[in-house]
Amino acid sequence: xxxxxxxxxxxxxxxxxxxxxxxxxxxxxxxxxxxxxxxxxxxxxxxxxxxxxxxxxxxxxxxxxxxxxxxxxxxxxxxxxxxxxxxxxxxxxxxxxxxxxxxxxxxxxxxxxxxxxxxxxxxxxxxxxxxxxxxxxxxxxxxxxxxxxxxxxxxxxxxxxxxxxxxxxxxxxxxxxxxxxxxxxxxxxxxxxxxxxxxxx
Numbered sequence: 001x002x003x004x005x006x007x008x009x010x011x012x013x014x015x016x017x018x019x020x021x022x023x024x025x026x027x028x029x030x031x032x033x034x035x036x037x038x039x040x041x042x043x044x045x046x047x048x049x050x051x052x053x054x055x056x057x058x059x060x061x062x063x064x065x066x067x068x069x070x071x072x073x074x075x076x077x078x079x080x081x082x083x084x085x086x087x088x089x090x091x092x093x094x095x096x097x098x099x100x101x102x103x104x105x106x107x108x109x110x111x112x113x114x115x116x117x118x119x120x121x122x123x124x125x126x127x128x129x130x131x132x133x134x135x136x137x138x139x140x141x142x143x144x145x146x147x148x149x150x151x152x153x154x155x156x157x158x159x160x161x162x163x164x165x166x167x168x169x170x171x172x173x174x175x176x177x178x179x180x181x182x183x184x185x186x187x188x189x190x191x192x193x194x195x196x197x198x199x200x201x
Contacts, residue, residue: 008108009091011071016041016187017049017109019124020057021117030057030116033146033180035064037115040184042070049108051101052076052094054087057115066090073108075101102127111140111187116149132173133166140190141174144183150176 018041020034038061041048048065051058052074065072072090077098086092095101102124114125131137143150154176160166177183 008073008093008104011047011073013045013047013071014110015047015049015073015108017105017112018058018061018115019112019117019121019128020050020061020115021121022051022053022056022058023118024056026056026116030146031060033144034058034060034115036180037061037113037144037183038064038066038070039068040180041065042068044184044188045070046187047071047073049073049075049105051105052086052092053080057117059087061115062087062090075104075108077101106131106137109139111142111190113142113144113183113187114150115144116146122153129173133170140187142183142186143174143176144180145176145178 018034018037021030024031034057038048041061042065048062048070050062050072053059053076054062062072062074066089074087074090074092076086076092076094077100078094078096086094093104095104106128112125112128114121125141125143128141132139132141145151157166157171161168161171175186177186
């Protein structure tokens with residue numbers, strides 16, 4: 001699936017894509033964790049790739065990364081500009097569809113972190129894991145599982161394995177971290193060219 005032709009400023013370091021919620025009616029601990037993650041990404045010299053919004057966990061992470069002097073790439077579908085309040089203080093692409101958004105975020109990332117979020121975050125990570133199941137990519141996928149937020153999803157995956165719908169090996173397709181510090185450490189451990197190589201199939 002080729003990505004759309006867009007102008008993206010060159011970046012020669014590692015890029016970490018964050019999938020997370022855009023709601024602001026959440027427990028402050030989630031917003032604080034998103035901000036801490038954005039700061040950590042910047043401090044490690046990585047670029048944050050995210051959904052382009054200025055609200056919720058998305059906004060918290062992008063603002064923190066930007067404030068810490070990091071590079072940030074946001075990707076926002078035009079129809080969501082008012083709902084997710086475009087954060088235009090950083091490099092932001094406005095695209096035509098959700099599919100374009102996800103494709104660019106995928107192509108621009110070397111690894112993925114999935115923080116707490118709603119149905120949109122769930123849709124993004126399910127597609128990402130589906131691509132991994134089909135051997136379309138081998139990029140690291142890390143769940144930031146704050147207070148067990150993603151445990152119910154993991155149980156669904158385990159049920160699928162038990163029912164014979166999915167091979168047991170698929171349960172190794174992701175890493176689970178329970179804190180921001182653990183997540184950043186896991187990313188540092190994966191920060192090798194052999195692990196982070198792009199796959200444009």
